[in-house]
Amino acid sequence: MKYLVALLLALPIVISIALFSSPSHAISSCNGLCHTLDDCTGQLICVNGRCHDDPDVGTHTCPSTPSLSGGGCQPAGTMNCHGKSSPRYHCSPPVTSSTPATLTNNDFSEGGDGGGPSECDDSYHKNSELIVALSTGWYADGSRCGNRIRITSTKTRRSVIAKVVDECDSMNGCDGEHAGQPPCKNNIVDGSNAVWHALGLDIEVGEEDVTWSMV
Numbered sequence: 748m749k750y751l752v753a754l755l756l757a758l759p760i761v762i763s764i765a766l767f768s769s770p771s772h773a774i775s776s777c778n779g780l781c782h783t784l785d786d787c788t789g790q791l792i793c794v795n796g797r798c799h800d801d802p803d804v805g806t807h808t809c810p811s812t813p814s815l816s817g818g819g820c821q822p823a824g825t826m827n828c829h830g831k832s833s834p835r836y837h838c839s840p841p842v843t844s845s846t847p848a849t850l851t852n853n854d855f856s857e858g859g860d861g862g863g864p865s866e867c868d869d870s871y872h873k874n875s876e877l878i879v880a881l882s883t884g885w886y887a888d889g890s891r892c893g894n895r896i897r898i899t900s901t902k903t904r905r906s907v908i909a910k911v912v913d914e915c916d917s918m919n920g921c922d923g924e925h926a927g928q929p930p931c932k933n934n935i936v937d938g939s940n941a942v943w944h945a946l947g948l949d950i951e952v953g954e955e956d957v958t959w960s961m962v
Contacts, residue, residue: 820884820933823918828929836917836933839884842961850898850957852950853880853937855913860928865913867892872912877945880913880937889914895962898936900946902955907945908962909938 776788779798787798822834840846854860855872864871865880867889872878879898881891891911899906915931931937936959943950946957 826919826930831929833929835919835930837883839882839917839933842885844960845899845958846960848934848936848957848959849932850900850943850946850948850955851915851935851937851953852943853913853915853939855880855939867912872939874940876939877907877909877941878912878939879909879942880915880935881911882915882931882933882935883917884933886911886914896936896959897962898938898942898946898957898959900948900955900957903947905946907942909942913937 774786774788777791777798779787781787781793781798783793787793791798820836820838820840823837824835825832826835827833854874855865855876855878856874857864857871859871859874865878866886879896880886885891894911895908896911897906897908915935915937917931917933917935919930936957940950946955948955
């Protein structure tokens with residue numbers, strides 16, 4: 748009888764160990780659960796507890812899994828610029844029919860705050876042109892060069908169509924090429940003076956909420 752009592756007393760402990768002991772190491776594939784980079788198969792990486800394609804490698808193993816853009820867009824390290832730490836990004840939020848963004852102002856002329864010439868055509872531009880630079884993720888390695896986008900101000904409700912001519916570099920900065928500025932945020936539409944005027948916005952404000960879409 749005493750053996751039965753001892754067994755019954757020990758049973759909860761055995762169950763607890765079975766339930767709460769660390770699970771065996773498992774390798775997950777697309778959208779599988781993960782805790783570290785080693786938990787994912789192949790070139791997949793762990794983002795927010797799930798295995799996804801690595802945007803830095805450019806693989807497309809998981810076409811049906813959520814994009815790494817948006818909520819899953821993680822900083823690719825930081826950069827110290829003038830004593831201030833800034834996140835670096837390869838990715839940007841997903842592009843939709845009404846993509847939320849922050850409008851900033853850029854001087855695309857030679858000697859302006861844009862630094863070097865525009866990436867798309869290696870040229871400087873007049874600020875009277877309706878042109879923009881896009882954050883690295885949206886710039887997409889230049890695949891949007893020459894494309895026109897529709898920008899709408901959430902304040903004035905005015906819209907304007909502008910051409911993509913440059914990248915607002917979200918990975919690099921704080922040097923002569925970038926006019927000493929830190930890396931761009933990953934949700935920036937950097938517009939010329941003409942874009943700001945067309946939207947009826949005050950350039951001195953510096954930043955305004957807008958939405959944009961491909962035309």
